Amino acid sequence: xxxxxxxxxxxxxxxxxMIYPEIxxxxxxxxxxxxxxxxxxxxxxxxxxxxxxxxEWRDAASIARRNLKVLCxxxxxxxxxxxxxxxxxxxxxxxxxNDPSLLAATHELAARTYELTEYLVDILGVxxxxxxxxxxxxxxxxxxGLRGLGLARQLRLLLANVAGAQxxxxxxxxxxxxxxxxFSVKQSTISSAMxxxxxxxxxxxxxxxxVTGDASCMTQINGRMSRLGVPMRVLHIAQxxxxxxxxxxxxx
Amino acid sequence: xxxxxxxxxxxxxxxxxDPRLQRALDKATGHxxxxxxxxxEEMLDPDVVRDRARAIRAEALAHLDEYLEQLxxxxxxxxxxxxxxxxxxxxxxxxxxxxxxxxxxxxxKSKSMASEEISLNAALEAQGxxxxxxxxxxxxxxxxxxxxxxxxxxxxxxxxxxxxxxxVQKLQMPPTDDAQAIAQTARRRLRQAFLTADMGISxxxxxxxxxxxxxxxxxxGNGRLTTSTPRIHVAxxxxxxxxxxxxxxxxxxxxxxxxxxxxxxxxYTTLVTGPARPGEPDGPEExxxxxxxxxxxxxxxxxxxxxxxxxxxxxxxxxxxxxxEISGHGYGALYSGPIGAVLTPLFQGIxxxxxxxxxxxxxxxxxxxxxxxxxDIPRMLLQLRHDxxxxxxxxxxxxxxxxxxxxxxxxxxxxxxxxxxxxxxLSRLARHGRVRRLPPPLNAWTKSRDFPVFAPRSFQERWAxxxxxxxxN
Amino acid sequence: MSGERKQILQQxxxxxxxxxxxxxxxxxxxxxPNPTGPFVAPQPDLTAQFRAQLTALKGQAYLCPxxxxxxxxxxxxxxxxxxxxxxxxxxxxxxxxxxxxxLRELHLTLAPPQILGTADHAAxxxxxxxxxxxxxxxxxxxxxxxxxxxxxxxxxxxxxxxLPPVHIAVLPHERIARSLPDAFALLRQRYGDTxxxxxxxxxxxxxxxxxxxIGGEVVLGMHGPAEVHVIIIQG
Numbered sequence: 001x002x003x004x005x006x007x008x009x010x011x012x013x014x015x016x017x018m019i020y021p022e023i024x025x026x027x028x029x030x031x032x033x034x035x036x037x038x039x040x041x042x043x044x045x046x047x048x049x050x051x052x053x054x055x056e057w058r059d060a061a062s063i064a065r066r067n068l069k070v071l072c073x074x075x076x077x078x079x080x081x082x083x084x085x086x087x088x089x090x091x092x093x094x095x096x097x098n099d100p101s102l103l104a105a106t107h108e109l110a111a112r113t114y115e116l117t118e119y120l121v122d123i124l125g126v127x128x129x130x131x132x133x134x135x136x137x138x139x140x141x142x143x144x145g146l147r148g149l150g151l152a153r154q155l156r157l158l159l160a161n162v163a164g165a166q167x168x169x170x171x172x173x174x175x176x177x178x179x180x181x182x183f184s185v186k187q188s189t190i191s192s193a194m195x196x197x198x199x200x201x202x203x204x205x206x207x208x209x210x211v212t213g214d215a216s217c218m219t220q221i222n223g224r225m226s227r228l229g230v231p232m233r234v235l236h237i238a239q240x241x242x243x244x245x246x247x248x249x250x251x252x
Numbered sequence: 253x254x255x256x257x258x259x260x261x262x263x264x265x266x267x268x269x270d271p272r273l274q275r276a277l278d279k280a281t282g283h284x285x286x287x288x289x290x291x292x293e294e295m296l297d298p299d300v301v302r303d304r305a306r307a308i309r310a311e312a313l314a315h316l317d318e319y320l321e322q323l324x325x326x327x328x329x330x331x332x333x334x335x336x337x338x339x340x341x342x343x344x345x346x347x348x349x350x351x352x353x354x355x356x357x358x359x360x361k362s363k364s365m366a367s368e369e370i371s372l373n374a375a376l377e378a379q380g381x382x383x384x385x386x387x388x389x390x391x392x393x394x395x396x397x398x399x400x401x402x403x404x405x406x407x408x409x410x411x412x413x414x415x416x417x418x419x420v421q422k423l424q425m426p427p428t429d430d431a432q433a434i435a436q437t438a439r440r441r442l443r444q445a446f447l448t449a450d451m452g453i454s455x456x457x458x459x460x461x462x463x464x465x466x467x468x469x470x471x472x473g474n475g476r477l478t479t480s481t482p483r484i485h486v487a488x489x490x491x492x493x494x495x496x497x498x499x500x501x502x503x504x505x506x507x508x509x510x511x512x513x514x515x516x517x518x519x520y521t522t523l524v525t526g527p528a529r530p531g532e533p534d535g536p537e538e539x540x541x542x543x544x545x546x547x548x549x550x551x552x553x554x555x556x557x558x559x560x561x562x563x564x565x566x567x568x569x570x571x572x573x574x575x576x577e578i579s580g581h582g583y584g585a586l587y588s589g590p591i592g593a594v595l596t597p598l599f600q601g602i603x604x605x606x607x608x609x610x611x612x613x614x615x616x617x618x619x620x621x622x623x624x625x626x627x628d629i630p631r632m633l634l635q636l637r638h639d640x641x642x643x644x645x646x647x648x649x650x651x652x653x654x655x656x657x658x659x660x661x662x663x664x665x666x667x668x669x670x671x672x673x674x675x676x677x678l679s680r681l682a683r684h685g686r687v688r689r690l691p692p693p694l695n696a697w698t699k700s701r702d703f704p705v706f707a708p709r710s711f712q713e714r715w716a717x718x719x720x721x722x723x724x725n
Numbered sequence: 726m727s728g729e730r731k732q733i734l735q736q737x738x739x740x741x742x743x744x745x746x747x748x749x750x751x752x753x754x755x756x757x758p759n760p761t762g763p764f765v766a767p768q769p770d771l772t773a774q775f776r777a778q779l780t781a782l783k784g785q786a787y788l789c790p791x792x793x794x795x796x797x798x799x800x801x802x803x804x805x806x807x808x809x810x811x812x813x814x815x816x817x818x819x820x821x822x823x824x825x826x827x828l829r830e831l832h833l834t835l836a837p838p839q840i841l842g843t844a845d846h847a848a849x850x851x852x853x854x855x856x857x858x859x860x861x862x863x864x865x866x867x868x869x870x871x872x873x874x875x876x877x878x879x880x881x882x883x884x885x886x887x888l889p890p891v892h893i894a895v896l897p898h899e900r901i902a903r904s905l906p907d908a909f910a911l912l913r914q915r916y917g918d919t920x921x922x923x924x925x926x927x928x929x930x931x932x933x934x935x936x937x938x939i940g941g942e943v944v945l946g947m948h949g950p951a952e953v954h955v956i957i958i959q960g
Contacts, residue, residue: 012711014661018671019704021711028715040715043664051654051661053615055637055646059658066662094631147617176573180614187612188696189261193268193577194614195701223701226686279941294765301764303755310751317737324730330922336730388947389938405938412940431942439947446948447850463921473887473934473949480883480926481840481850491733498921502906503759513937516765516778516870517905520949521929525921531879534840535925545733553740557748 006036008119009074013081014046015215016236023215026242027080027116034126041074047084052091053181061095068092068105076112078119080238082145082213085115090148115145116238117154117213128161131241135208136166140198140221140234141174142214155213155237162241168205172198179220195224203232210234256608260584267578273409277579280408284570287514288622301506306625308503309561312461312494313552319461319494320543326464330526332539340370343542347453347486348375350540354484356381356450360442362470362478363387364455365403365564366488366544368586369599372453384445386474388438395422401580403587404512404566409579442474452478452536456489457563458504459541462497464525466541469508471519479524485536487524492548492560504563507624511565547599556632559594561625568619568629574612585609590619590629597636602645610636668710675706762904764869771868771901772957778871782932783945784953786871791960792822798956799824799860799893803831806858806891812836813860815880820862820958821895838882859889863896863955864915865908870931873955874908876916877926886930892950894930898959905929 008031012024028038048063067088071077079085089110096102120126137159145151152174159167178184178194185191198221202210210232212218218234225232267273292298312319324334337343343366351359359381361367373383373394385394389406393399396418400406407415416434419425425437454475458467466487468475479485495501509515528535552560569575569589580588585596585606593613597606610633619629640646660670681687686702689695697703709717741748768774776786789795799821803811811833816825828835836856843849861881863873873894877883886892902908912920912927920927934949945951 014667017711018674018706021707021709021714024711025714040712040719042712042716044712045664045667046661048661051658053634053637054650054654055634055639055641056651056654056658057638057641059654063658063661094634143614143616143618147621176614176616176618178573178614180616183611183614185694185696187264187574188699189264189268190574190577190612191614192700194573219704220701223697223703226702227688227700276940283941296764296766297760301760304757304759307752307755308759310748310754314741314745314748314752317734317741320737321734330925336727336733338729338732342729386948387938388936392938407938410940412942415939431939431944434939435936435944435947442948443854447854448847465921471935471937472947474947476883476887476928477948480887483846491737498909499759499906502761502909505905506764515931517867517872517929517931519931519933519935521931523921523927523929524925525927526925528841528877528925529923532841532877532925533838533879533882534884535877537841539925543733545736549733549736549740551740552737553743557740557744558751 007075008036008038009071009077010038010040011044011071011077011079011084012040013079013084013215015219016080017044019219020215020236023080023236023238026236026238027078029242030116030120030129030238031078033129034120034124036124039074041070043070047087049083049087049091050181052087052095057095064092064095065102068102068109071109072105076114076119076123077109078114078116080116080213080236081215082115082142082149082151083216085113086144086148088113115149115151115213117158118149118151121154121157127157129158129241131161131243132163133240134164136168136206137162137240138168138170138202138205138207138210139173140170140177140202140210140212140217142212142217143176145213146174151213155211158237158241159211168207170201170205170210172201175201177217177220179216181216184220192224195220199224199228199230203230207232209240211237211240213237256611257604260608263582263584264578267582272411273579276409276411277576280405281570281576284513288511288567288570291510291514291516295510301503302624302626305503305507306561308495308500309563309625312496313492313557313560316491316494316552319496320491322461323459323464323494324541324543326461327526327539327541330464332464332526332541335540335542336545337542338545340544340546343370343488343544344372344375346542347372348379350484350486351376351381351451352379354450356484358445358449359383359451359453360386360445360449360478360482361452362454362468362475363390364453364488365586366455366490367453369546370544372488384442384449386442386445386478387470388435388472391438391442392418399581399586402566402569403564403580409581446477446481449482451484451486452482453486453488454478456487456493457508458501459489459494460498460501461494465498465523467501468522468524469518469520473520476520476522479522480535483536484538484540485524485527486540486542488542488544490548491543491545492552508563508565511567511622511624551598555635556594556598558627559591559598559632561627562591563625565624567622567624571618571622573616573618574614583609583612591627594629594632594636602636602640602643607640607645610640668713671706671710675708678703678705759906761906762869764904767903768868771903772898772959774868775866775871775901776957778869779932779953779955782871784871784932784955786955786957788957788959792958795821795895795956795958796823796827800827800831802893802954803833803858808833808858810834810836810856811858811860812838812853812856812885812889814862814882814885818862818880819860819895820897821956838884840884853884853888856889858891858893859885859887859950860893860895861885863894863900865911866896866901867905867908868901869904872905872908872929872931874912875928875930876912876920876924878924883926883928886928887949890946890950891952891954893954893956896955896957898957
């Protein structure tokens, strides 16, 4: 199927939708640059991982059921978040494992759900989006995308084609930033210690920015960087590739 | 949102704010992580070996009843005794009765988590029997009256000078910071115990059903001495620690030391098959295997049976970013770290003392990545969180908050309204585009981190405004 | 059958009725046969690989072309450690011809290895405490890990390789196998069915005794020998 004819449904994810709409706009821009047509199914809310991770599986299932309907018939669904993609791809089946009537729909949706970088690189075969960034970039590998979906290579391939950029790997680049959803608040002391360490490792690279695939990690790490007053910030990979809009850094 | 007992938060705070502990943890776990990585990288086919190891352990569990019977029959055929202990009390009673019947006055012990699980030492000491922990780390713990902070390296939380201080105080050692001298002090003291003890109690790393063999793995040699010099050897084994055959054992041995410390093999792996044979000049006259159930047979029948695959290598502890901040002491449970966060509520039930353990995780998945038998710990942590809710053990306030959240996420109208309210509230709280103080319970975030303001219009709102028409394929 | 035994088996069977299928599926995911090695990149020469591994662990390996050279090495080791007493396996089972003559020549006495059956167990052990050197054979060895394997038996006491702070093992080179499974194949060849039936202990010794519990620093000779010397007879 030629990319021009391909319709891709964008699932913004609740954090991006509500806090960082520019990331979803960047995502749409990148997909269009890669030659597909982007559509946004109406009435989207959340993937449900907050409820799922808290053990409230009835609540999570009701949100998941809703998403099965909302995303039904929309073709490939792409989202700027590894954790949300992992939720839909792996955990929805867990929620409905004893519900044969929903399992088929669950597997069907899972089979066409993707995180942004894996969709660009592995499905569309695009690694060069004409991006430019003059400076040094380091990377934080978001856990759920990394270990749940095997993401790491795709992000790096995309960054390698950013004109003017020098990529510097951070020590412990695959170590958890400490967000973990509600963990960041319920176990805030441990979460803070973890993000402090992450910030130290990222800053030690001397890079100008850090890049990651999940806005949740971005919020955690930027939150600490901002409090500390260090010059570095974390950008979402979509923001970096699409060209950093003026306002993006202010919202961190 | 206090879901954990106050003492947990106190321990966490102490740990995170203790620079000596943080340095010791960093050094030790960093070392284990590096060593393990090197050890696995030099293997020709580590994934093949790990897959096979998982299958071997699954096979052992899948027919655990038969393999345990085979193990017991073989041990008895070699002149050993087997006691089947349904719980800790039974195991303790058997060992105490045996010690009394044999006039045991001194016992040497090599490392056994199971013995700590059942509080064996206290029961023996109550009989006036002297019990010496001989693993150096466990000996230090015993002298200090503490609990281990890591089940492979029990004093991972102690620096050299802390150990020296303790030995000066308790053993009248001349002050020194030389690790060699410190170790020699313990060696001399414990050697006397080895040479005069009436009974040796060991743990069991693996039981081998095919031959009636128990396997004890150490680096120090205390596992060998404990099971060679005293007249009686008592081996305490969790019933799940089986492998079917010797060939299976040899596969497991490719992974145990590598995963724990990055060694190809530990200094001593000793295979004990019953008591000394007629004609052998040394070794125990009597061999007793105590098979400890204590909830394992029950767990085998649940969704959590996979947790029983564990071979206690400690890799998950070393790689867990939470463990690295708080150590085993932070968890406040005998079995700590990721596997401990699963096992403890399984053994003790989900209650106010255990329900916080599965919450002490960001679900990063590093544990599953490094487990030699590929135990899916994150799956079980999530399942435990769900069971906590199902059993009505989740804190009421949390349930309410999540119910409200679900309400918002189920209706686009409420969702959008929620976003607007958040934007409105946060813009008023913000200074220079950042929120530095959120109201409780979210103030836990802003103690250490800034929070962003919600956007005035959501992406969906902006997109809808720009595109009056949606295309559906 | 004891009550508890029955109880535990019953509970196990009940649990397996619920989860047995799942566990069997897990086991069938990777059926045997078991991998038998090599597990790391093999060096062409088994002896060289063994020696490299043992040396890296701070053990010592001596390559001796024949028994005479091996005896010379043994002599040097015994003299340098100023041994007057040794705790040894039966000299007939240590695969070094002329060892008994050497010990006599050096006026070394053999500490009495017999502990079991003696009137005073503790006294028998106490007698062995000060012995500085232990001498044993090695029933097999593993090149990949620098491991020697000792099997207990009537003339093969456990304590010779355990109590004294210095352990000297005599290893004919043809007993060196590549991997641990290969080494066990050798043991089975030598001992047959009796390996586990008639021998209460098999110990894999991989270098000197060690601990790293004190501030992460490696200290040798915690409870076992601090020195391991393996005399490899190549001829």
